[in-house]
Ligand code: PEP
């Protein structure tokens with residue numbers, strides 16, 4: 001299902017630069033909210049963020065200041081002129097946020113997993129013209145994420161954006177939430193008009209990785225970044241390891257290289273056209289070879305069938321896997337890629353062998 005977005009709505013104040021959303025993980029005090037906003041104004045951020053109700057994994061941690069924080073956000077907006085955003089996780093939050101004139105709402109990763117919660121929030125926003133950003137669900141499930149956009153779109157919300165904040169994993173990785181870039185890339189393919197913003201803070205979980213993740217997102221054509229920034233990160237009541245001061249945020253942003261979508265340089269155009277021609281030729285050769293391989297597979301199937309032999313030979317498959325991944329690695333192809341490719345080829349090969357198997361008499 002495609003979604004119907006408000007094409008006139010401009011998330012960006014300047015189309016050349018990515019949208020920049022920044023602010024503390026949580027609103028903690030009036031002073032912190034306003035001082036951080038004032039500092040971030042100098043960095044030309046487009047939207048100021050702060051969590052008011054914090055969905056914490058375990059009870060007992062700081063769960064947000066509640067509705068009073070909305071007043072602080074409102075005041076930050078009055079003093080800086082920057083639109084403000086906060087997370088809503090139920091209809092009470094929606095009601096409070098709308099009363100406080102919050103400009104942009106976002107749905108957190110622990111809410112977008114739950115279609116009942118998403119539907120309730122969407123229903124509470126029916127007929128209201130407000131931008132909504134939806135974080136990916138904590139689990140790597142693209143359909144669930146797509147479904148959330150569809151639910152909001154169905155009640156008439158046309159100003160939507162996605163926030164990629166990485167996915168929970170049981171295994172330990174260098175990331176707090178594994179990026180699994182293929183998922184937001186697939187989302188972009190399915191909903192090309194939808195802006196996608198990367199949230200390097202929740203992917204990284206620490207300050208050190210913020211620049212690298214931000215640069216990667218921009219290189220992948222993401223439309224913006226959401227970064228957590230706190231006037232005194234070491235004293236932050238939530239997510240302190242990943243928050244940076246507005247000054248450090250400035251340095252991260254300044255380092256990011258913005259690449260062009262295309263170039264009008266003639267030499268570049270000739271070179272890229274030549275390389276693409278080469279790719280087209282190689283793809284054609286690959287398809288011819290795959291076709292040849294499948295024809296051989298059919299001959300194998302026929303031979304096995306004539307001799308009353310079964311199709312699947314696990315020892316042969318293991319041997320192919322071992323030998324091809326080794327050969328691929330020697331040629332500089334990653335093992336994971338060769339395995340994925342071989343599995344797809346082998347499956348099709350089995351299908352083709354099975355298709356020529358004659359029923360036994
Ligand atoms: C947040 O943005 O502070 C937050 C709670 O994020 P997430 O929903 O991505 O965990």
Ligand code: MN
Nearest residue numbers: 025228238239
């Ligand atoms: Mn946070």
